[in-house]
Amino acid sequence: xxxxxxxxxxxxxxxxxxxxxxxxxxxxxxxxxxxxxxxxxxxxxxxxxxxxxxxxxxxxxxxxxxxxxxxxxxxxxxxxxxxxxxxxxxxxxxxxxxxxxxxxxxxxxxxxxxxxxxxxxxxxxxxxxxxxxxxxxxxxxxxxxxxxxxxxxxxxxxxxxxxxxxxxxxxxxxxxxxxxxxxxxxxxxxxxxxxxxxxxxxxxxxxxxxxxxxxxxxxxx
Amino acid sequence: xxxxxxxxxxxxxxxxxxxxxxxxxxxxxxxxxxxxxxxxxxxxxxxxxxxxxxxxxxxxxxxxxxxxxxxxxxxxxxxxxxxxxxxxxxxxxxxxxxxxxxxxxxxxxxxxxxxxxxxxxxxxxxxxxxxxxxxxxxxxxxxxxxxxxxxxxxxxxxxxxxxxxxxxxxxxxxxxxxxxxxxxxxxxxxxxxxxxxxxxxxxxxxxxxxxxxxxxxxxxxxxxxxxxxxxxxxxxxxxx
Numbered sequence: 001x002x003x004x005x006x007x008x009x010x011x012x013x014x015x016x017x018x019x020x021x022x023x024x025x026x027x028x029x030x031x032x033x034x035x036x037x038x039x040x041x042x043x044x045x046x047x048x049x050x051x052x053x054x055x056x057x058x059x060x061x062x063x064x065x066x067x068x069x070x071x072x073x074x075x076x077x078x079x080x081x082x083x084x085x086x087x088x089x090x091x092x093x094x095x096x097x098x099x100x101x102x103x104x105x106x107x108x109x110x111x112x113x114x115x116x117x118x119x120x121x122x123x124x125x126x127x128x129x130x131x132x133x134x135x136x137x138x139x140x141x142x143x144x145x146x147x148x149x150x151x152x153x154x155x156x157x158x159x160x161x162x163x164x165x166x167x168x169x170x171x172x173x174x175x176x177x178x179x180x181x182x183x184x185x186x187x188x189x190x191x192x193x194x195x196x197x198x199x200x201x202x203x204x205x206x207x208x209x210x211x212x213x214x215x216x217x218x219x220x221x
Numbered sequence: 222x223x224x225x226x227x228x229x230x231x232x233x234x235x236x237x238x239x240x241x242x243x244x245x246x247x248x249x250x251x252x253x254x255x256x257x258x259x260x261x262x263x264x265x266x267x268x269x270x271x272x273x274x275x276x277x278x279x280x281x282x283x284x285x286x287x288x289x290x291x292x293x294x295x296x297x298x299x300x301x302x303x304x305x306x307x308x309x310x311x312x313x314x315x316x317x318x319x320x321x322x323x324x325x326x327x328x329x330x331x332x333x334x335x336x337x338x339x340x341x342x343x344x345x346x347x348x349x350x351x352x353x354x355x356x357x358x359x360x361x362x363x364x365x366x367x368x369x370x371x372x373x374x375x376x377x378x379x380x381x382x383x384x385x386x387x388x389x390x391x392x393x394x395x396x397x398x399x400x401x402x403x404x405x406x407x408x409x410x411x412x413x414x415x416x417x418x419x420x421x422x423x424x425x426x427x428x429x430x431x432x433x434x435x436x437x438x439x440x441x442x443x444x445x446x447x448x449x450x451x452x453x454x455x456x457x458x459x460x461x
Contacts, residue, residue: 155365
């Protein structure tokens, strides 16, 4: 556990020293959402209707954009091989890196989301649910993304490829995340959607580190 | 299973089986299509356009079947390092993608006269579309590496991840669909389908399956031969 925290701290330190990365994810998140009113027009009712979906789609894309550097920099400078040789299982290393990734991208997204909800005229009833749903959903995004990020190491055109691999797998989270927000707005039961998001999170937590570690192993062979 | 792991033994057997598969496929297609066009009755509601079903439904089945086959072959390749399993998974992907695309295309053609639109965000159509994306991602990952062995391994892991996810995606799309749309537009004629329509459908389905086996054999043999050619070329270059 101490080694796990050590790894998380290392990745956080790296992210903070490089500075701009998290900020850029947040900036992308904001600008992606802000584009929608230009696309569909500034009419309040239209915006309120698509607010939840728009914010979720933008969150998905922002989370995905930052995935590439999850393993890539460590792979390029060789520290990934040292991490693989370290006396902790590679699965735990993956999990530590995912935690760091979520802290530097998922968490800033959740903090920014209310601001965007105001801009998109999301009805007040949806705010709490949106934040809760994002809090349950974004870790799953990082977990599933880690598998994709591990598989593309050393490939050509990694970034575009990553989106092709990961986005179809994100669809269930998008569906339940948006349904939760919609349910809150229309005064329906939010709980089932949240339970599904939780189930997806727990399932991903149990399974994806294995798949990502398998991906890393074959990349390091 | 390991008996057939030897490519030479496999090639020998495949050489015998392939013409038979071709013959059976052509015979089944000929019978199935004849029955579909001439003996099967038109539907009392949908008229003649119901005949698209005889291609559409088997193609959709095969789209899913091929993904399962690909995932199983990938698992075998990862676990036992079975040399032919990698080749089989790789050979299956484009065939499965083609079946899925065929199902979507015929579905769209069928949808136009039936529902008056080319595309409906129906649960089944949507999950087929996502299946197509999974195939495309698999093939793209496979071709993205300079080292073929890496491409094969990475895509094998992806195929397994996709196989775990596919039921979840299917379920969530169903859920999404029931929330966002009133009762579905498509309902097949219920569980009771007339034997005159069922027979051509089953014959076509088996025909699609043997067609897949046929193409699979051709593609595996081609892949093994291509590997041999590559190794010979490398030897030539290195003066070995």
